[in-house]
Amino acid sequence: IARHLHTSIDALDYAVTAHGKPYLRHSTLAFNHSHSQDDYALAISDRVVDIGVDIESLNRKIRFDALAQHAFHPDEYACWKALDEDVRYWFKVWTTKEAILKAHGMGIRLDLNTLNTHMHPTSDQGQIVDDRLGIFAYQCFDLGAAMLCVAWRSDIGCGQFILPKIQIFRP
Template sequence: MTTREIEIHVQALAQLLEKKKTDFADLRSFNHYQKQQIQARRNQLLSQQLECAIDKLIFAKHEHGKPFLSSHSLHFNHSHSQQYYALAMSERVQDIGIDVEEMDRKVRYDALARHAFHPEEYQIWQQQDQDIEYWFRVWTTKEAILKASGLGIRLDLNSLNT
């Protein structure tokens, strides 16, 4: 491991996938394939970081389903969007979370902000003329924090003020 607190790897999701959605009979089959490819890439990156064979990685899950390495002290979290894959790793930071999104994603920004943003975040967003970059900073920060906690979306997002 290098001396950095957190290592982050980001790449185009298309680079991980040899097949396309159109190669599959249904979306469920494609999603299963995509999940397998993402896990394979995660395992490859973790084994490279740890300088060990992939088969030496032993995974377990925390109470709420967050995966972790029971075989090593490297902590990680990963995320993917329609276009990107991201993996964060750290020897020192145990509660690590990451989220990746595309800025051109079609979202009902105001409706989701009203539901998920803390009142102060929503007020700032309104003061900034509903700036999309601010919206994504708040959204991805919330996602990463919830993923770091291992709780996922079990908390009310609007109770979390980023």
């Protein structure tokens, strides 16, 4: 972040919202970060606000069905089952939910099964419109060993799908 802002690390003035989302005082730079067992993701943008990111290692040991029953909207769960419980689809839904909630700033403070990502089996991007959260766009990236999703506050419609600049760094 300091490198992007052409300043020193010591000059960065961080604060957190009431729900714990970090932000920079005196800066319009939007940022969010996530880590998994082997990966780190940092999303930054000068163009969009309320950005969120989540990255998950695909080799995590998860009780997929139990967590899907708890966290997936019934439409997402039915699609996952119709896809023969495809692990990559599961991680697209999960990382999208996390990224959207992190972008909003509330974190996981609602019943995840009430948030429908409308995840398509073959598309890696989309929008959600939710009365509680507003409108968010998202883009998923299958990195082979990890799934990454970036989400940001958006307006409705394809013309409003302004993709922030995304750079992925892997060790």
